[in-house]
Structure formats: structure tokens, C-alpha cells
Amino acid sequence: MTIKRTAGSHWEGPLQDGRGTVSLSSSGAGTYRVSWPGRSEEEPNGQTSPEELVAAAISACYNMSLSHTLESQGHTLGSVDTDAEVTFRLGEGLTLIALTVRASVPGLSEEAFGEAAELAKKNCPVGMALAGVREITLDARLV
Numbered sequence: 001m002t003i004k005r006t007a008g009s010h011w012e013g014p015l016q017d018g019r020g021t022v023s024l025s026s027s028g029a030g031t032y033r034v035s036w037p038g039r040s041e042e043e044p045n046g047q048t049s050p051e052e053l054v055a056a057a058i059s060a061c062y063n064m065s066l067s068h069t070l071e072s073q074g075h076t077l078g079s080v081d082t083d084a085e086v087t088f089r090l091g092e093g094l095t096l097i098a099l100t101v102r103a104s105v106p107g108l109s110e111e112a113f114g115e116a117a118e119l120a121k122k123n124c125p126v127g128m129a130l131a132g133v134r135e136i137t138l139d140a141r142l143v
Contacts, residue, residue, distance in 0.1 A: 004026075008022070008025050010023075018036065021034060033047045034047055034049060039051065040090070054130070058084045058086075061124045061125060061127065065120040070105060079104050080103040082100065084099050085100075094132075095134050099136065101139065102143045103141075105142060110142055114140060121138050
């Protein structure tokens, strides 16, 4: 089975002063404002960036990968919360993705969870697509 999803973007003007939008086309879930200051300054001021969208994509993908990994091992995921921090450095690109995972898995030891968490990171399709990022870290714990 092959599934395709689409998103699109629109941009107007020069990089520093221009602005644009990104639209989640397949789902129709929304259109969001983007700008260079929203990407390169400390405060995004209500605008998203490619890096924030990458963070959203990998955190959602990781949660699904972890759920699948645990299920294939005979465990049932109670819940999982994953935060992704994407580091963007001018001139270097994406240099780090740090995943912080907190999950509830009844009856699973911390050691077994750590192994499942690492396997889920390895098998996450979005993570695989981002393999060019220098480092993807994982801090996974049961709660």
C-alpha cells in the first residue's frame, strides 16, 4: 500500500522581509504563517518554521512507532507524550533533534522500555528520512 500526503507553501518578497504560508493540503488541517524572523529569531511571534514542522512530524511519528513497537512485543501503551526540539544553525542546517519521551506502559520494566524506545527511534519513518541530521537524541522514561 502506498499513501501520499501533500503540503504546500507560498512565499512573497525577499528573505528578510518576506512572508509566506504553509498549508497542510491533504488533511486540510490548516494554513500557517511563516517568515524568516519566525525561523531565525528567538521568539517566533505566532509564526511557524520548517524546523517546527519537522519537530511536529518526528514527535507524532515517534509516538506511532513506539506504539507499534510495544504492540509487536506484546505490550499495550497506556499513553505517550513526546517533545521534539530541533536545532537549526545558520550555515549548518539541522544539527540536532532531541526527543523527550514520557510514557505509561503497564507491566513493563524501565530496561525493556528503553530497548523498545530505541527500536522505535530506529524504525520511525520520519526519523529515517532525517538521517542526515548529525544527531537525534532520545530521553525516554516510564511514568
